Amino acid sequence: MPKGFKTRPSASFGEDYLCLIFRHFPQTQIYPHAQRAAQVAEAAAAQGKFWLMSDTLFDHQQRLENGYLVEYANDLGLDIPQFLKELSKQVHVDHINEDIEGGIQSGVTTAPALLINGRRYIGHWNTTELMAAMIAASR
Known part of the structure; x- marks a missing residue:
């Protein structure tokens, strides 16, 4: 495990398996909406739709304002009140900041x-x- 990355619950598969672990590293100086997009992806993850939302955000990276984000969440069938609650309370910010810090400590x-x-x-x-x-x- 790289220095600075905390482990999260995961399965152990053995030596013949590849395990991909995604970490957030929003580059807000280049992409102003990157931090918000990371929060949106995590709010979708809480409802089992991380990769679908990530793909949507990537496909629409020129349209990441709040209205679009709610539209994407609705299109994916997310519980919108829960989604909005998590965004407004910034529930996932600490998780994202831990990913950023871990990345920095690992030389990213x-x-x-x-x-x-x-x-x-x-x-x-x-x-x-x-x-x-x-x-x-x-x-």
């Missing part, structure tokens, strides 16, 4: 970033090189 400066067995991977993101890096990291 931009997103996306990839760590393999706790080490920052800076090679090419193609199948051959990623597989080689994963095999090397597993030894």
Whole structure:
């Protein structure tokens, strides 16, 4: 586990499995709505729709104002009163800030970033090189 990243409940699959762990690292200086989008994704996650919301936010990254965000949540069938309550109370901000801090402590400066067995991977993101890096990291 990279320095600074707290573990969250997860399943143990054994050595032949790949486990992808997503962490937030909003770059608000480049993307002004990134922090709010991270909160929206986490509010959707609380209702089991993290990846659907993440895909929606990515597909509509030029339209991330509040009205659009509620529209996306509604389109995904989220409980809108619960969704709005979590956003207004900023329920997920601490979680996102922990991800940011953990990323900084692990040397992350931009997103996306990839760590393999706790080490920052800076090679090419193609199948051959990623597989080689994963095999090397597993030894």
